[in-house]
Amino acid sequence: MNEPVSPFQPLPQDQPDCIVECRACTQRWTVYRQQLGLPLRCPACGSADRPVYVGTMGVGSGSQVAFSSFQTLLDDRRVLRMIETWLSLRHLGGERFVNSVGQDVPLAAIHHAIQGRAEWQGALYNVYMDRVR
Ligand SMILES: [Zn+2]
Known part of the structure; x- marks a missing residue:
């Protein structure tokens, strides 16, 4: 199940603060809000499915660690x-x-x-x- 991965160009103020989980291997990683619901390539297994959104990191302090x-x-x-x-x-x-x-x-x-x-x-x-x- 490999859909084309959508190109996304973040703006400087965008933060990849949304946590998603790979449907194939359950790897979790963070993506930009604008990427939610799009097919994304899993950094662990390379699957390009639509990962499951599992949550958003804390916002606003400027000292987040991805x-x-x-x-x-x-x-x-x-x-x-x-x-x-x-x-x-x-x-x-x-x-x-x-x-x-x-x-x-x-x-x-x-x-x-x-x-x-x-x-x-x-x-x-x-x-x-x-x-x-
Ligand atoms: Zn995966």
């Missing part, structure tokens, strides 16, 4: 400690986190929770900028 960037921070002890402390989760390795009763918590939900709280968002952003430099 989901794809957040994924690259999971090898950083500071970030893992933040997630475990703030959200009372346990890291099982890779992108797997479980809550106090052992249920899996999707990474997109963790990212969303952090982006929804200014001080968490700021702390994560500081780690991200620290590594970019």
Whole structure:
């Protein structure tokens, strides 16, 4: 099922803050609001289906860390400690986190929770900028 992927040219003020999930492999990533409902290519499996919209990240502070960037921070002890402390989760390795009763918590939900709280968002952003430099 491969439809042509729609071209989309974001404006400078546009932020890819909408989280979508691949129907084929359940990979989650962020896209621009204008891309919702369009066939998009999954960064993980390459499927070009219409992904399922699962939520929108926090907006407006200018210190968001995109989901794809957040994924690259999971090898950083500071970030893992933040997630475990703030959200009372346990890291099982890779992108797997479980809550106090052992249920899996999707990474997109963790990212969303952090982006929804200014001080968490700021702390994560500081780690991200620290590594970019
Ligand atoms: Zn996929």
